[in-house]
Amino acid sequence: MAEILNTASIQSFRTDLAAAFRWAARLNYHEAVANHFSVAVNQDGSQFLINPNQRHFALIKASDLLLLDANDADTLHQPNAPDPTAWGLHGAIHRHCPRARCVLHTHSTFSTVLACLKDPRLPPIDQNAAQFYNRVVYDNAFDGMAFIDEGERYAALLKDSDKNVLLMGNHGLVILGETVADAFNRLFYFERSAETYIRALQTGMELNLLSDEVAEKTAVQWQDYQQSAEAHFAQLKVILEQQEPDYRL
Numbered sequence: 001m002a003e004i005l006n007t008a009s010i011q012s013f014r015t016d017l018a019a020a021f022r023w024a025a026r027l028n029y030h031e032a033v034a035n036h037f038s039v040a041v042n043q044d045g046s047q048f049l050i051n052p053n054q055r056h057f058a059l060i061k062a063s064d065l066l067l068l069d070a071n072d073a074d075t076l077h078q079p080n081a082p083d084p085t086a087w088g089l090h091g092a093i094h095r096h097c098p099r100a101r102c103v104l105h106t107h108s109t110f111s112t113v114l115a116c117l118k119d120p121r122l123p124p125i126d127q128n129a130a131q132f133y134n135r136v137v138y139d140n141a142f143d144g145m146a147f148i149d150e151g152e153r154y155a156a157l158l159k160d161s162d163k164n165v166l167l168m169g170n171h172g173l174v175i176l177g178e179t180v181a182d183a184f185n186r187l188f189y190f191e192r193s194a195e196t197y198i199r200a201l202q203t204g205m206e207l208n209l210l211s212d213e214v215a216e217k218t219a220v221q222w223q224d225y226q227q228s229a230e231a232h233f234a235q236l237k238v239i240l241e242q243q244e245p246d247y248r249l
């Protein structure tokens with residue numbers, strides 16, 4: 001088993017991931033008791049925290065999170081085993097993509113609508129969408145639920161890429177981040193951008209696309225504006241602390 005970071009670090013990962021679940025529920029990004037978020041806690045990314053099987057996002061506490069080893073083939077046979085699709089997708093990504101520190105998977109409404117279009121590409125129609133210009137992996141080979149084989153297929157798409165967004169055709173979304181805050185902020189902005197685009201399409205009017213040059217310039221500016229992710233997430237935790245502090249127990 002690879003070296004795990006110290007106990008205090010793991011507790012902060014637990015707290016942040018629990019906060020992400022609580023906020024995802026508030027934003028209606030959850031789906032029933034499915035969908036999963038994970039965060040790596042050791043240096044090679046093989047040990048990770050993930051939500052327990054069949055637990056609603058709105059109820060998850062820091063201490064509920066499972067600590068799994070992406071290389072442990074017996075994981076699904078252990079007591080308190082994760083959901084098989086959670087293991088299939090997140091286990092494969094953490095096993096093959098050490099850069100994937102935090103992995104958020106949702107079927108959030110507007111991203112999923114986008115993933116169901118024949119052409120699912122998100123065009124740079126506003127400042128938010130521009131941050132994803134040429135920065136999304138688009139998959140168009142859905143082959144069933146994310147058990148082992150499908151999870152491996154998704155992980156392979158991310159393994160050889162430096163992109164942090166995977167739009168899963170006919171399925172949903174995977175977001176990667178360096179921290180939980182970074183990933184959650186990216187999830188928020190991708191879903192918001194997809195909503196803006198889908199609502200713009202619904203007007204039936206012609207879209208006013210940004211030029212490639214302005215889209216790329218804006219995307220680079222977003223990359224240099226990282227403090228907003230940490231500030232965003234810190235504020236979300238302040239609200240949780242006031243309104244549902246049991247998330248960090």
Ligand SMILES: [Zn+2]
Pocket residue numbers: 035105106107146171172
């Ligand atoms: Zn899914």
